[in-house]
Ligand SMILES: Nc1nc2c(c(=O)[nH]1)N[C@H]1C(S)=C(S)[C@@H](COP(=O)(O)OP(=O)(O)OC[C@H]3O[C@@H](n4cnc5c(=O)[nH]c(N)nc54)[C@H](O)[C@@H]3O)O[C@H]1N2
Ligand SMILES: Nc1nc2c(c(=O)[nH]1)N[C@H]1C(S)=C(S)[C@@H](COP(=O)(O)OP(=O)(O)OC[C@H]3O[C@@H](n4cnc5c(=O)[nH]c(N)nc54)[C@H](O)[C@@H]3O)O[C@H]1N2
């Protein structure tokens with residue numbers, strides 16, 4: 001091998017090889033991570049990726065998903081050109097068209113719906129990706145529609161609602177640096193958020209006690225937990241209420257704090273008195289001594305904080321209330337807005353606790369149209385609509401189908417994935433019945449096959465993007481390669497379409513940088529400064545969350561206090577039977593499935609390290625780590641059902657059925673089956689009912705369904 005060949009083979013960046021290292025971020029998963037990436041680029045192609053060592057967030061680390069970035073960017077089904085459907089909906093037959101043709105047709109068809117039925121009959125929707133969201137939201141408003149919605153209808157926002165309804169806040173987080181005890185509620189960052197681990201490890205290393213509440217044994221319960229409460233899934237609210245009763249009965253409550261800073265304590269105290277240890281033990285399946293011991297440690301060795309993961313708590317028909325019950329423990333023990341407890345967070349675009357404020361909400365709210373219509377889902381989920389300025393997408397299927405209270409005839413979506421929606425088959429039927437459907441995506445997805453026009457978007461490597469990070473950081477990336485084929489970034493698409501449609505909105509038409517400049521207008525940092533650095537820079541004046549401000553100045557709630565009794569929820573007590581106290585309800589209370597016929601509990605969605613939702617199952621390196629869709633079940637159930645490892649098994653629910661490979665494991669409790677979602681050939685949401693929803697948030701009960709399992 002000559003020297004040059006060796007240099008090329010080793011991918012050494014130098015003038016001789018023509019390989020350059022350019023920096024960007026990986027946006028495959030949550031905005032809270034978005035790790036810094038060193039992309040090795042030769043001749044306009046990414047040939048290798050590494051984590052950026054100097055990046056303040058990931059400090060050189062990337063996960064399995066990020067390591068597979070090249071196969072994600074160059075997935076063989078990347079969309080190449082705009083497409084027009086020529087076959088039946090769902091068939092996948094398209095013809096390439098030009099951008100101009102696509103824009104003209106979209107403009108004509110959306111305007112036709114607007115003229116005949118009114119602008120609200122066009123719904124705008126975003127899937128998981130967040131970076132362009134405020135632009136799509138503003139586009140919907142400038143078009144005249146009140147109906148903008150997103151994947152937030154199933155993710156995180158139920159937690160936001162719980163904080164809003166209790167403390168008037170968007171979010172709060174644990175002050176681990178000053179804490180002695182941490183309740184890790186549904187916490188397994190090893191699979192879902194690896195960047196949270198160093199902080200948790202540091203907490204443990206300095207002697208902090210960690211109690212993890214999870215129905216499964218996980219790496220977190222093995223490596224982090226001093227104590228593991230392996231409760232039955234979906235019973236978290238009962239546990240939290242039972243802990244509250246123990247705290248009150250044993251004199252561990254902070255009565256001075258309660259007196260000064262909280263609202264509704266007497267009603268709450270009366271309600272939790274029903275949750276005696278025996279009853280809670282029966283509901284949760286936990287040993288009463290363990291519940292008492294965990295409560296004693298939490299309530300008497302403080303300051304104590306809670307780090308939860310919102311998804312498993314929220315993905316229940318009792319999710320919002322379970323969340324509230326958990327949040328209330330903070331105030332009961334005097335640990336809210338105090339050092340070492342949970343502190344309010346300052347949220348920066350997009351959903352980052354970065355320590356400085358941006359005007360992302362003003363960017364779109366300033367354009368909100370007046371309409372006589374309720375948003376999609378507003379009549380069914382009024383608390384959602386009060387607290388979240390999006391439609392509740394879990395009502396979209398119903399409204400498209402029933403046309404009540406008014407028809408939805410067109411959908412303009414960026415990254416819509418029908419496999420996110422419970423009862424996906426029915427959702428496809430609803431998409432089929434639309435007059436017009438546009439989907440912008442990176443790939444030819446099963447959902448895009450139902451669209452009339454499909455537009456090709458590009459990845460984070462092919463565009464620039466503003467990013468806020470904890471610690472007061474701001475970054476504006478530069479593209480490291482050109483957009484592949486004829487793809488464009490979403491905001492470019494939206495601003496060009498706004499011009500073609502002649503929307504009366506100059507700022508939107510000016511595009512991404514103008515919008516971001518609007519949002520960052522009060523910061524002492526410019527887009528050019530950020531673009532001049534290939535690392536995040538510190539925003540002058542940014543500061544961490546400080547304890548005590550709410551206690552001093554009052555809470556932004558109707559009572560001005562932390563509300564055990566939520567006045568926001570009380571508004572809907574009469575009309576919708578919502579309870580202002582964090583009441584407990586069985587996760588199967590809506591009787592979907594007869595327990596005799598469907599004896600096992602199906603929990604869909606537990607994260608796996610090598611996949612995110614529907615997107616990475618088609619990426620070969622990642623697929624090779626788990627080649628077949630697989631469900632975990634207990635050794636006891638497997639034996640009883642005659643199912644061995646790698647046998648195929650069928651999972652049946654009242655909504656549907658599918659086949660996956662069996663993975664019997666001691667990590668699962670008898671009676672439970674855990675299944676990852678998003679597979680083309682085994683879509684978990686074919687098993688989940690579209691009416692199995694939390695009446696407070698509208699979130700689906702993904703994590704508690706009745707099922708039967710058999711070999712075959
Ligand atoms: N059964 C079950 N279902 C669940 C869950 C569960 O736990 N169990 N979890 C729920 C949760 S928490 C979430 S967050 C949702 C996520 O559900 P989805 O939002 O459906 O997530 P993805 O499968 O990632 O789909 C996003 C789509 O966006 C496309 N995309 C990616 N980047 C871009 C981009 O830059 N521009 C455009 N236009 N498109 C892009 C992807 O190719 C993909 O088709 O799923 C929910 N569904
Ligand atoms: N690798 C990977 N990472 C991801 C994602 C992904 O798809 N893949 N998705 C991202 C998204 S959108 C989200 S919302 C987050 C979600 O992130 P997480 O919520 O952390 O992910 P999960 O693995 O679903 O749940 C965490 C733990 O909660 C437990 N759990 C399940 N049901 C219950 C319950 O009823 N009560 C309690 N106390 N615990 C329960 C599970 O056993 C699991 O160990 O992950 C993000 N990160």
Ligand SMILES: [Mo]
Nearest residue numbers: 154155156311
């Ligand atoms: Mo999510």
